[in-house]
Amino acid sequence: xxxxxxxxxxxxxxxxxxxxxxxxxxxxxxxxxxxxxxxxxxxxxxxxxxxxxxxxxxxxxxxxxxxxxxxxxxxxxxxxxxxxxxxxxxxxxxxxxxxxxxxxxxxxxxxxxxxxxxxxxxxxxxxxxxxxxxxxxxxxxxxxxxxxxxxxxxxxxxxxxxxxxxxxxxxxxxxxxxxxxxxxxxxxxxxxxxxxxxxxxxxxxxxxxxxxxxxxxxxxxxxxxxxxxxxxxxxxxxxxxxxxxxxxxxxxxxxxxxxxxxxxxxxxxxxxxxxxxxxxxxxxxxxxxxxxxxxxxxxxxxxxxxxxxxxxxxxxxxxxxxxxxxxxxxx
Amino acid sequence: xxxxxxxxxxxxxxxxxxxxxxxxxxxxxxxxxxxxxxxxxxxxxxxxxxxxxxxxxxxxxxxxxxxxxxxxxxxxxxxxxxxxxxxxxxxxxxxxxxxxxxxxxxxxxxxxxxxxxxxxxxxxxxxxxxxxxxxxxxxxxxxxxxxxxxxxxxxxxxxxxxxxxxxxxxxxxxxxxxxxxxxxxxxxxxxxxxxxxxxxxxxxxxxxxxxxxxxxxxxxxxxxxxxxxxxxxxxxxxxxxxxxxxxxxxxxxxxxxxxxxxxxxxxxxxxxxxxxxxxxxxxxxxxxxxxxxxxxxxxxxxxxxxxxxxxxxxxxxxxx
Numbered sequence: 001x002x003x004x005x006x007x008x009x010x011x012x013x014x015x016x017x018x019x020x021x022x023x024x025x026x027x028x029x030x031x032x033x034x035x036x037x038x039x040x041x042x043x044x045x046x047x048x049x050x051x052x053x054x055x056x057x058x059x060x061x062x063x064x065x066x067x068x069x070x071x072x073x074x075x076x077x078x079x080x081x082x083x084x085x086x087x088x089x090x091x092x093x094x095x096x097x098x099x100x101x102x103x104x105x106x107x108x109x110x111x112x113x114x115x116x117x118x119x120x121x122x123x124x125x126x127x128x129x130x131x132x133x134x135x136x137x138x139x140x141x142x143x144x145x146x147x148x149x150x151x152x153x154x155x156x157x158x159x160x161x162x163x164x165x166x167x168x169x170x171x172x173x174x175x176x177x178x179x180x181x182x183x184x185x186x187x188x189x190x191x192x193x194x195x196x197x198x199x200x201x202x203x204x205x206x207x208x209x210x211x212x213x214x215x216x217x218x219x220x221x222x223x224x225x226x227x228x229x230x231x232x233x234x235x236x237x238x239x240x241x242x243x244x245x246x247x248x249x250x251x252x253x254x255x256x257x258x259x260x261x262x263x264x265x266x267x268x269x270x271x272x273x274x275x276x277x278x279x280x281x282x283x284x285x286x287x288x289x290x291x292x293x294x295x296x297x298x299x300x301x302x303x304x305x306x307x308x309x310x311x312x313x314x315x316x317x318x319x320x321x322x323x324x325x326x327x328x329x330x331x
Numbered sequence: 332x333x334x335x336x337x338x339x340x341x342x343x344x345x346x347x348x349x350x351x352x353x354x355x356x357x358x359x360x361x362x363x364x365x366x367x368x369x370x371x372x373x374x375x376x377x378x379x380x381x382x383x384x385x386x387x388x389x390x391x392x393x394x395x396x397x398x399x400x401x402x403x404x405x406x407x408x409x410x411x412x413x414x415x416x417x418x419x420x421x422x423x424x425x426x427x428x429x430x431x432x433x434x435x436x437x438x439x440x441x442x443x444x445x446x447x448x449x450x451x452x453x454x455x456x457x458x459x460x461x462x463x464x465x466x467x468x469x470x471x472x473x474x475x476x477x478x479x480x481x482x483x484x485x486x487x488x489x490x491x492x493x494x495x496x497x498x499x500x501x502x503x504x505x506x507x508x509x510x511x512x513x514x515x516x517x518x519x520x521x522x523x524x525x526x527x528x529x530x531x532x533x534x535x536x537x538x539x540x541x542x543x544x545x546x547x548x549x550x551x552x553x554x555x556x557x558x559x560x561x562x563x564x565x566x567x568x569x570x571x572x573x574x575x576x577x578x579x580x581x582x583x584x585x586x587x588x589x590x591x592x593x594x595x596x597x598x599x600x601x602x603x604x605x606x607x608x609x610x611x612x613x614x615x616x617x618x619x620x621x622x623x624x625x626x627x628x629x630x631x632x633x634x635x636x637x638x639x640x641x642x643x644x645x646x647x648x649x650x651x
Contacts, residue, residue, distance in 0.1 A: 046418055046419055046420065049418070051418060052418045055414050055415065055417075055418050058414070059411040059414065059415075062407055063407075150520065154493065154520070155491075155492070155493040155494065155520040155522075156493035156494075156499075157430065157432075157433065157493070157494060159432055163435070167435060167436070167439075170436055171436060171439060243406070243407055246406075246407065246410055246435070247406060247410075247432070247433040247434065247435050247436065248432065248435045249430075249432055249433055249435075251406065251430075251433060251494050252493075252494065253494065253522070254406050254407075254433070257403060257404060257405035257407070257408070258405075258407075291411070294400075294408075294411065294412075294415070295415050295418075297400070298368075298398055298400050298412060298415035298416065298419065299415060299418065299419050300398075301396060301397070301398035301419075302398075303399065304371065304374055304399050304400070304401040307400070307401055
């Protein structure tokens, strides 16, 4: 008996399958491009301007930072529901160390990031050592963070008496572009390199793809997952600090709303360029797509309910079209 | 065929703003129309939405173009909305409830573009030329009544929220009035959203420590929703010895006053505040960011079961 192996490269895909594949990978991008083109035609004087592009990127920056962190956790096959609470706590801690302990701004920033790292470590410990499901573990740890937040601030926003130096981090510009845009771009590059060009990143992808196979190939899956939680926590902490630099104060629930936005961006991003895999470029595109949509709604003067339609549609169409396209292509 | 499907799919989302822009056209009269940017707090926040509705009705009558954005309680989204309005080149930005000091980045961007900011209950800040104050002035009368009801003695459970200037102002007023009296205050922070449930839970625990007959007892919510949470707990425990007070005057709270579940509510006439802000808008736009900042107290009406009927006749919309 002889076995016949068919080389994948030699298999000729039908033209329709190729087109569905194309749609699956580039559909979300085409949607963003179409949105930009339509808006440029409708509002050439306000939408299609350099200032507005910078405005959109600036609006995307904080959401992108926290969503990129979440992407690391999702890549390893886990969830993190504590990111919003982590961001809130980090902002409060950063402002508190300045207000109550008269410490410098760099120390405040590091404190906020450190808070995120500690929460990430705790998440990782509960998930990998105690074996608690990530959804439950991060929900619990996030709730603990809320408690710590109230213990520190008592529910009151922590405001800086002289916020100008702190505000400069968000309001300052270099070559006409706000600093948060540079932070977003720099972190996106770094995160992309880590995930795609390092052993750690590939181990994360392997752990998320098939944990058993990864384990058998010598990858210490639990350790990789903990690192994913730590990176996620650190970036959530940084986001909380950056949010505080936009306001000169930190409220106990200021960062909570990032949770759903980050998940939406990451899932939308999974439909960009790749076949349903979480990745950094996709996540950033997801955040920017939502920011473009909100900007368009504001510039067009549309009613509030369109925001909700847009948020829902962007996720359903972005991910749904990709899923359908891949299924069709596989037939 | 497939190309057509692809084109149809990707165009669908892009068509949304096109269609909606046509639907959202506000029209306008012959007068030069102002462009107004409104930053809501949250579409589900009843009191601020009532104020905005009054503002929008006036704006509509004048033929002004109004763009609303709902940041869903997110400060970051509110700041983003303000930046979008700066890009749009609106004549004035109206922000609701968010503490003005937390909107610093947005207010500064607006000021830099020469756009004045009106705040509903956000508190004063640089760049805010008009602040509609829903804090201390709205609480004075009802808290004076509370002191009279308790005759200066007893235990009081107070629900506060330190994230919004209105609640903080009302709490400051209460603490000042009860200072030096024989009233023991237990203060609990209630998160928003979630204030109804939190108030119910706190009330259950407080009632356990304060059984019936243990002295004059009262519960005050810095917002009606917290007071309604307390009413829920009192009903469950069949307690009728505790007086409850609320502030804002939501229809649910007003009906609880009518039924006797709530002793009194301070009804804030936010619709009047909305109209006042709208009427002042042309002046604000004319004066721009150089205008002298002003704080306008929002008028409040004390509603009890005795005055409910006359109140309902005067403000039929409030009790619907």
